[in-house]
Amino acid sequence: MIQISHLSKIYKTGDVETIALNNVSFEIKAGEFVAIMGPSGSGKSTLMHMIGALDTPTKGKYILDGEEVEKLSDDQLADIRNRKIGFVFQAFNLLPRRTALQNVMLPMTYAGIPKAERREKAKKFLEMVGLGDRLEHTSNQLSGGQMQRVAIARALVMNPSILLADEPTGNIASAQAAEVMHIFQKLNKEGHTIVMITHEQDIAEHANRILHIKDGEIVNDNKGHKQRKAKPN
Numbered sequence: 001m002i003q004i005s006h007l008s009k010i011y012k013t014g015d016v017e018t019i020a021l022n023n024v025s026f027e028i029k030a031g032e033f034v035a036i037m038g039p040s041g042s043g044k045s046t047l048m049h050m051i052g053a054l055d056t057p058t059k060g061k062y063i064l065d066g067e068e069v070e071k072l073s074d075d076q077l078a079d080i081r082n083r084k085i086g087f088v089f090q091a092f093n094l095l096p097r098r099t100a101l102q103n104v105m106l107p108m109t110y111a112g113i114p115k116a117e118r119r120e121k122a123k124k125f126l127e128m129v130g131l132g133d134r135l136e137h138t139s140n141q142l143s144g145g146q147m148q149r150v151a152i153a154r155a156l157v158m159n160p161s162i163l164l165a166d167e168p169t170g171n172i173a174s175a176q177a178a179e180v181m182h183i184f185q186k187l188n189k190e191g192h193t194i195v196m197i198t199h200e201q202d203i204a205e206h207a208n209r210i211l212h213i214k215d216g217e218i219v220n221d222n223k224g225h226k227q228r229k230a231k232p233n
Helices: 045-051 074-084 100-111 115-128 144-156 172-187
Strands: 002-013 017-029 033-037 059-066 085-088 164-165 193-198 209-214 217-222
Touching: 002 045, 017 045, 017 059, 017 217, 033 045, 033 172, 045 059, 045 164, 045 193, 074 085, 074 100, 085 144, 100 115, 100 144, 115 144, 144 164, 144 172, 172 193
Parallel strands: 033 193, 033 209, 085 164, 164 193
Antiparallel strands: 002 017, 002 059, 209 217
16 A cells, blocks of 8 residues: 655755655555654654655655655645545544535535435544534534544545554544544444554554654554554544
């Protein structure tokens, strides 16, 4: 699903070069649940931007589901993001005056899917994340954990190849975080490929593989750790 080979990202400010990623190589297979973990400034956010086709590398190769991302134009990058990647952000990124249903319908609106089909699919995915009774609630009527579940439903409606979650529990209470991680594990068990960025060890342990990044380099690839099971409250 994801093949990253000798990937580097160097930012230049005048004559000063900052190496954010340094010769990073790894693969993620379809159906894996991978956590990328590291402290602030480790390069994990830059790596997330690379995986999410939000930026291109200075050097190296990135193949996403058969497509060479580093060779794509800005328009092609936008297209691959829309088709192959479902994003879940720390800040939820929901439209505050829209209902849960309307927020989940939004990506399908841009894709030109008919309204009746949009509504039916949005309802289905909201029910999947346990919000079938919150369809008409706006963001200010939902808890942080419920807003994140709306964001997960929205990320899934276009049937992406991978679900990319950036600090998905960073803005919610621990009990709600457990519910969100339970949903991720359930989705993974159903076959979804999930890549999660986090700085929290207890959250990373819900994945079945942990990549540790430090100073722009992968320092440990923990494929065989015992996965922590999330239990909903």
